[in-house]
Each structure stands twice: as C-alpha cells, then as structure tokens.
Amino acid sequence: MSELKIPKRLIMTPGPVSVDPRVSQAMSNSILGQFDPDFTSIMDETMTLIRKSFLTKNQWSFPIDGTSRAGLESVISSIVEPGDRVLVPIIGRFGHLFAELVQRVGGIVHTIECPLGEVLPQEEIIKALDMVNPKVLAIVHGETSTGRLQPIDQLGKACKERGIYSVVDAVATYMGTTIPVDEWELDAVIGGAQKCLSVPSGITPITFNDRFSEAINTRKRVEEGIRTDEKTERETFIKSNYFDLTQLQDYWSPKRLNHHTESTVMVYALNTGLKIALDEGVEQRSARHEYHHKGLKKALEALGLKIYGDKDHEMKMVICVEIPDGVEANQFRQELLEQFGIEIAGSFGELKDAIWRIGLMGYGVQKQNILTFISAFSLLLSQQGVKGIDPTKALNTLIKYYEQA
Amino acid sequence: MSELKIPKRLIMTPGPVSVDPRVSQAMSNSILGQFDPDFTSIMDETMTLIRKSFLTKNQWSFPIDGTSRAGLESVISSIVEPGDRVLVPIIGRFGHLFAELVQRVGGIVHTIECPLGEVLPQEEIIKALDMVNPKVLAIVHGETSTGRLQPIDQLGKACKERGIYSVVDAVATYMGTTIPVDEWELDAVIGGAQKCLSVPSGITPITFNDRFSEAINTRKRVEEGIRTDEKTERETFIKSNYFDLTQLQDYWSPKRLNHHTESTVMVYALNTGLKIALDEGVEQRSARHEYHHKGLKKALEALGLKIYGDKDHEMKMVICVEIPDGVEANQFRQELLEQFGIEIAGSFGELKDAIWRIGLMGYGVQKQNILTFISAFSLLLSQQGVKGIDPTKALNTLIKYYEQA
Numbered sequence: 001m002s003e004l005k006i007p008k009r010l011i012m013t014p015g016p017v018s019v020d021p022r023v024s025q026a027m028s029n030s031i032l033g034q035f036d037p038d039f040t041s042i043m044d045e046t047m048t049l050i051r052k053s054f055l056t057k058n059q060w061s062f063p064i065d066g067t068s069r070a071g072l073e074s075v076i077s078s079i080v081e082p083g084d085r086v087l088v089p090i091i092g093r094f095g096h097l098f099a100e101l102v103q104r105v106g107g108i109v110h111t112i113e114c115p116l117g118e119v120l121p122q123e124e125i126i127k128a129l130d131m132v133n134p135k136v137l138a139i140v141h142g143e144t145s146t147g148r149l150q151p152i153d154q155l156g157k158a159c160k161e162r163g164i165y166s167v168v169d170a171v172a173t174y175m176g177t178t179i180p181v182d183e184w185e186l187d188a189v190i191g192g193a194q195k196c197l198s199v200p201s202g203i204t205p206i207t208f209n210d211r212f213s214e215a216i217n218t219r220k221r222v223e224e225g226i227r228t229d230e231k232t233e234r235e236t237f238i239k240s241n242y243f244d245l246t247q248l249q250d251y252w253s254p255k256r257l258n259h260h261t262e263s264t265v266m267v268y269a270l271n272t273g274l275k276i277a278l279d280e281g282v283e284q285r286s287a288r289h290e291y292h293h294k295g296l297k298k299a300l301e302a303l304g305l306k307i308y309g310d311k312d313h314e315m316k317m318v319i320c321v322e323i324p325d326g327v328e329a330n331q332f333r334q335e336l337l338e339q340f341g342i343e344i345a346g347s348f349g350e351l352k353d354a355i356w357r358i359g360l361m362g363y364g365v366q367k368q369n370i371l372t373f374i375s376a377f378s379l380l381l382s383q384q385g386v387k388g389i390d391p392t393k394a395l396n397t398l399i400k401y402y403e404q405a
Numbered sequence: 406m407s408e409l410k411i412p413k414r415l416i417m418t419p420g421p422v423s424v425d426p427r428v429s430q431a432m433s434n435s436i437l438g439q440f441d442p443d444f445t446s447i448m449d450e451t452m453t454l455i456r457k458s459f460l461t462k463n464q465w466s467f468p469i470d471g472t473s474r475a476g477l478e479s480v481i482s483s484i485v486e487p488g489d490r491v492l493v494p495i496i497g498r499f500g501h502l503f504a505e506l507v508q509r510v511g512g513i514v515h516t517i518e519c520p521l522g523e524v525l526p527q528e529e530i531i532k533a534l535d536m537v538n539p540k541v542l543a544i545v546h547g548e549t550s551t552g553r554l555q556p557i558d559q560l561g562k563a564c565k566e567r568g569i570y571s572v573v574d575a576v577a578t579y580m581g582t583t584i585p586v587d588e589w590e591l592d593a594v595i596g597g598a599q600k601c602l603s604v605p606s607g608i609t610p611i612t613f614n615d616r617f618s619e620a621i622n623t624r625k626r627v628e629e630g631i632r633t634d635e636k637t638e639r640e641t642f643i644k645s646n647y648f649d650l651t652q653l654q655d656y657w658s659p660k661r662l663n664h665h666t667e668s669t670v671m672v673y674a675l676n677t678g679l680k681i682a683l684d685e686g687v688e689q690r691s692a693r694h695e696y697h698h699k700g701l702k703k704a705l706e707a708l709g710l711k712i713y714g715d716k717d718h719e720m721k722m723v724i725c726v727e728i729p730d731g732v733e734a735n736q737f738r739q740e741l742l743e744q745f746g747i748e749i750a751g752s753f754g755e756l757k758d759a760i761w762r763i764g765l766m767g768y769g770v771q772k773q774n775i776l777t778f779i780s781a782f783s784l785l786l787s788q789q790g791v792k793g794i795d796p797t798k799a800l801n802t803l804i805k806y807y808e809q810a
Contacts, residue, residue, distance in 0.1 A: 026408075028430065031414070034421060042409065070647050073645065093631070101646055194666055224508065239511075239644060242648075263472060337441065348630070
C-alpha cells in the first residue's frame with residue numbers, strides 16, 4: 001500500500017490553515033459509539049466550549065457535521081421559508097453566497113451593496129431593514145474575498161427591535177477576533193473550524209438563541225421512521241433533513257434523537273481545538289492576530305506594496321496586497337509554493353488578478369512563520385524582477401517591530 | 406487543558422466501528438490547501454479508489470463532506486424535483502429515511518412494504534415500478550434495523566429499461582459485501598465510511614453514472630457570486646447548494662469550482678481506508694465478513710438464542726438476536742459496556758425491546774475480537790440469571806469452527 005506523502009507547507013491563506021499538533025493527536029484517539037456515555041459527555045463538554053467561544057449563554061451551541069457552508073445552509077434553510085424576504089448586505093463574494101443559499105430555499109433576496117474594498121455603514125443597513133422589512137438579515141462579518149471586517153455590533157439590537165432575525169457568517173472571524181454574541185444580541189451565528197480556530201475543515205460550530213429556536217420550531221417535523229405521534233407538521237416544514245436544526249436540537253440534547261452518526265474524530269478535533277483556543281483566551285487570541293497583522297503590514301509596506309481596501313475596516317486575519325506590476329500573479333504563487341512550500345491565495349471575480357490574500361489565522365500566526373514568510377516572499381519578488389523591492393528593509397522593519405512592540 | 410480521555414472499547418454494533426490504526430495515523434498528517442496540487446492529486450487518487458471499491462467505471466465517484474445521510478440527501482435532493490414520483494420499498498427504518506428525504510424535497514412517495522424481518526422479492530418491486538411508473542426507485546441494500554440484505558441485482562436493469570433512475574443506499578453493506586455497480590446497472594449508489602470500510606463517520610463515498618449525471622444536470626445552477634454567464638437555470642434548480650451534485654462535479658474535476666472547503670483529514674482517512682480495504686480485496690473482504698458471521702451465529706445458537714428474521718436474506722455484517730427472557734435489554738447492554746467495554750446495539754420502533762444487533766463490520770472483524778465477545782457476552786447473560794446459557798459450549802463451538810473452517 002502506498003502511504004500518503006504530505007509535503008511540508010507554511011499555509012498563509014485565509015484557510016484551510018495548519019492545525020496545532022495537539023489537535024492532530026486528539027484525532028488519532030479510537031472511535032466511540034455515538035450513544036456511548038463517554039462520547040455523549042464529550043459532546044456536552046463541546047457544547048460548553050462552543051458557548052464560551054461565542055461568549056454566549058445560548059443552550060443551542062453545537063457543531064454541524066459538514067464544512068462551513070453546511071453551517072450556513074443549516075441556519076438559512078431552517079429559518080427561511082419560501083417567499084420570506086431576506087436582506088443580504090453584500091461587500092464581496094461571501095455575501096453572494098448568502099444570497100445564493102436564500103434563493104435555493106425559495107426566499108426573496110434583497111441586497112444592499114457597496115464598492116468592493118469597503119464596508120456598509122450600519123445606519124445604511126438599518127435603513128434598509130426599515131425599507132425592506134425582511135424576516136431575516138443575513139450578513140457576513142469577515143469578508144475574506146476583500147479582507148474587510150463589516151461592523152455588526154449594532155445590528156442584532158436593531159433587528160430584535162423590528163422583529164427581524166439576525167444571522168451572521170462569522171466563519172472567517174471566529175476565534176480570530178472577539179464576537180460577543182449575547183452582548184451584540186445576535187440571533188444565530190456560524191463560526192468556522194479551518195480558519196482562526198485551526199481545526200481541520202469538516203465540522204462547523206454554530207450558536208442560536210431561544211428566540212431563533214422558537215421561530216424554527218414552528219417548522220419542526222420529526223422524521224418518518226422514528227415519528228411516534230401523528231403528523232402535525234405544517235406544510236412549511238424545513239426542506240432538508242440533514243440541515244434541520246430542530247432535529248439537531250433533539251440530537252444535541254438529552255433526547256438523543258437518532259439522526260446522523262456524529263463524526264467522532266471531528267468532535268475530538270473541535271473539542272481539543274476549542275480548549276487550546278480558550279486556554280489562550282478569546283481576547284488574547286484576538287490581540288495576537290492584531291499584533292502580527294500590524295507587523296506584517298508594516299513589512300509589506302516597507303516593500304513598497306500597496307495594501308488593498310478601506311483602511312478603517314481591515315480584517316486582522318487576512319491582508320490583501322495589490323499585485324505589483326511586472327509579476328504574473330498565479331505563476332508567482334505557484335513558484336512560492338513549489339520552491340518554498342509557502343501558500344498564499346488569490347481572490348475572486350474582478351479581484352482575481354488584482355490582489356493576493358495573505359492569511360494570518362490561528363495556530364500558524366507565530367513570529368517565526370511571519371519572518372520566514374516575509375523573507376521568502378520578498379526575495380522571490382526581487383528575484384522575479386519586480387522593481388523597487390528591498391527584502392532587507394522588509395525584514396529589518398519586521399524585526400524592529402517585534403523587538404519594540 | 407484537560408485532554409480527552411477515550412476509554413478502551415470493543416465495538417460490536419452496526420457502526421460507527423473502530424478504525425485501523427493506519428487510518429488514524431493518516432489523519433495526523435498536516436493540512437494541505439484545498440487547491441494545492443499535492444492535495445488535488447490525493448483527491449484524484451481517492452476518486453480512483455472509490456471507483457474500484459464500487460467495481461465501476463463511473464467518472465463521478467467522489468465523497469460528500471458529511472455523514473452517510475448527507476450522501477443520501479445529496480443524491481435524493483439532486484434527482485427528485487417537487488411532484489416527482491419515487492418508489493421506496495420499505496423493509497425497515499432506513500427505508501423510511503428514504504421516504505423522509507423524498508418528502509422533504511417535495512417528491513411524492515409510493516411505498517411497498519413487507520413484514521419486518523423479511524425482504525421484498527425483486528419481482529414484486531418490478532411490478533410496483535410498472536404500476537407507479539416513478540422517476541426514481543430508492544432502495545436500501547442492507548437494512549441494519551432488521552439485519553436483512555435486500556436482493557437488488559435485477560433492479561438496475563429493470564429501472565433502466567423503464568427509464569427510471571435507481572438509487573441504492575449501500576451505507577451498511579459497502580466494503581462488507583461486493584456491490585458490482587456496473588454489472589448491476591445501478592444509477593447512483595451511496596456507500597458508508599463508519600461501517601464495513603472502517604473510516605470515521607463524517608465523509609461519504611458515492612458513485613453515479615452518466616445517465617444519472619445528465620438527469621441532474623438539467624437542474625444545474627452555478628451559484629451566485631461565481632456565476633460568469635447569464636442566468637440560464639430552470640426554476641426547478643436543485644434546492645440545496647451544499648448537496649448540489651452538479652456543483653460537486655465541478656469541484657471534483659479539473660474545473661475545481663470554488664465550493665466548500667474539502668475536509669482535508671477526512672479525505673486522508675478515506676483514501677487510506679480504501680487502500681487498506683482494496684489491498685485486502687473486495688471479494689476477500691466480503692468472504693471475511695461471511696466467515697466470521699457464520700461462526701458467531703453458530704456460537705449464539707449454541708447458547709440457545711434465537712436468530713431473528715428471514716434466514717435466506719441475512720446481512721453478513723450484523724446479527725440480530727432475539728432478546729432472551731429474564732433480561733432487561735437496555736440494562737444488559739449498559740452492563741456489557743461498563744464492565745467489559747463491549748458495545749452492542751438495540752434496534753428501533755417495535756423491534757426496540759425485541760432484538761439486539763451485534764455488528765460485524767470491517768477492521769474489528771477478527772477472530773480474537775469475536776472470541777472475546779462471545780465469552781463476555783455469554784458469561785454476563787449467565788451471571789444475570791438467564792436460563793439455559795452455557796458459555797463453555799458457545800466458546801467450544803466457536804473455537805471448533807475456527808479450527809475447522
């Protein structure tokens with residue numbers, strides 16, 4: 001049998017990123033049955049950890065067995081009925097994904113957009129809420145396609161006052177910046193595993209409050225085959241079984257409804273990844289991302305590169321740099337991967353050949369990685385003939401930053 | 406940080422079951438980016454392995470990032486449009502799950518049922534196809550809730566001749582018995598990871614042919630945000646984004662459409678688990694399941710226990726025994742788990758307190774495990790006061806079987 005041969009990588013993309021070896025080790029533990037008390041107690045503990053990560057008291061804090069968009073789809077398909085209006089502020093690719101998910105389940109999408117590289121003022125979004133009067137506001141917190149952090153702290157309250165449900169895609173920001181779900185009065189928030197939490201892709205922590213729970217439970221339908229009472233569900237039952245959050249509530253509670261077979265090792269990984277992150281501390285982890293982001297940005301600017309987008313609303317977990325003249329964008333990324341094992345990302349649509357995205361997410365955000373990155377990146381730019389690149393200046397800038405800050 | 410403490414277990418249920426340590430080791434490899442050429446080549450290799458496992462030439466053989474029912478839902482929601490008739494033969498709990506999945510997406514379910522513990526003759530199913538004239542036949546191959554193996558070898562051809570699409574749930578039988586997808590002319594088949602393949606739950610291999618591909622592609626819709634041409638999709642587009650097999654085709658092909666973020670470590674696990682299984686050989690693996698099934702059944706019968714259900718259609722990967730008088734079914738299972746770390750399963754609905762299900766699936770199906778199991782199981786029955794139990798006789802029967810067979 002030919003074994004897997006996994007080459008060494010320094011992943012500097014907006015995910016998936018490297019994981020802490022302790023997470024890998026946790027995944028090598030043996031399997032437990034899904035209703036084994038030793039496993040259900042790990043499930044319960046994982047719920048507690050998810051609550052802490054979102055700074056929430058929400059009972060309903062559990063993972064979805066699928067990648068991040070499975071988490072998004074579970075929330076959207078559970079709350080949005082055909083014909084429901086949903087307001088989707090769009091500042092980049094992942095806003096469109098929300099629109100897409102709403103359209104799939106028959107919701108009516110209203111959008112509000114701003115130029116790429118900017119964010120939407122919250123007052124504008126609140127005005128749009130009043131104009132559209134949607135059932136749901138679905139908004140992206142960290143838009144990795146443009147590297148913008150959308151302000152959302154006032155939106156939960158504004159939605160609540162209007163009887164609207166707020167749904168937040170925090171896939172890219174989760175555990176890289178503080179998201180106080182209760183303080184911001186958000187109804188449902190989707191985190192991500194393979195980004196700042198640094199757990200492998202394939203499991204997605206979400207949280208939602210009682211208000212949201214009541215709304216989705218008007219659409220509850222216990223599945224055929226284990227339903228014990230008469231059919232009572234409305235015709236507007238949730239149109240997915242796998243993503244039906246009301247069934248997942250019964251699975252992730254003492255009822256232990258037989259639903260899917262929980263992904264044992266992904267729960268081990270999530271549990272361990274959350275413990276590592278919470279041991280560091282939500283605030284401290286946020287500060288670490290900010291600290292290295294500032295340093296790397298200085299170094300990139302010292303190279304004469306232009307940082308893309310609105311300076312006041314930068315995500316701290318990804319830096320978007322404009323691709324300098326005289327370099328073939330994709331070929332350069334390929335060279336960086338082949339020669340150094342370092343991966344950075346391109347972007348989407350009209351930004352595809354305009355910016356590179358350099359990720360600073362979770363476990364890998366460490367001084368030696370950033371220093372290694374800037375050295376290889378700047379030297380390769382210089383070697384490829386990009387004018388005005390001074391690798392030594394970049395390195396000096398970063399070393400000085402780390403010595404002083 | 407408190408580390409996970411996973412107790413020792415001998416899992417004798419119909420899944421999830423223990424995995425080969427080589428699978429666990431593969432999962433501890435570091436993360437690769439989803440478009441890293443070293444990762445996409447692992448993806449391609451995994452597709453080849455899936456083809457071999459299903460004995461098919463189907464190009465479209467790839468995993469779904471989710472548990473088995475995610476695989477089932479992806480197939481059903483991609484092929485079944487609102488108003489489509491689907492014939493679902495039901496011989497137990499998982500037939501009802503197919504009915505459920507069809508109802509969720511608005512299909513019209515026609516069922517044909519037989520008494521629990523039996524299977525449906527293929528002639529009866531073919532007659533029902535002619536009566537109902539459905540778009541799809543959705544059928545369970547191995548019904549673990551009753552331990553029956555439903556004959557299906559004639560159904561693919563019968564469907565094809567009638568212009569019907571055959572969809573098979575082979576979650577429990579996959580890699581425990583031979584499923585020659587091309588020879589049986591099946592259109593779409595869903596395998597399972599956490600059963601006879603012995604890979605952790607959370608990823609699900611599926612395969613479908615060009616005929617099925619053409620059908621689902623009439624419902625294709627490239628998602629908003631990365632769609633480059635004009636909207637051309639029909640109103641009957643697939644109502645899930647995550648489970649849209651036409652988008653997954655573009656992800657699992659050189660197009661490498663940006664969709665979900667593939668679950669790196671689950672692909673490592675699947676790839677390695679498939680290599681191990683294919684090194685053993687599909688036929689040999691099937692024979693191994695049959696061999697140990699026969700031995701354990703003899704030993705259980707030597708205890709005076711009654712084997713449940715139609716003897717001519719037994720699954721070889723699960724033995725259903727009637728629960729003997731004088732034992733409290735759930736408490737006994739709990740004792741077996743607490744005292745010996747051995748897990749067996751109950752069943753569902755009216756079989757809940759009538760049978761225990763003893764799984765024989767994949768990696769754990771080894772002589773020493775079966776001998777350990779029968780010893781602990783029979784002694785505990787005896788110790789709990791069940792009459793007529795003779796542990797020594799059971800052990801002798803099994804030892805003799807292994808010596809002679």
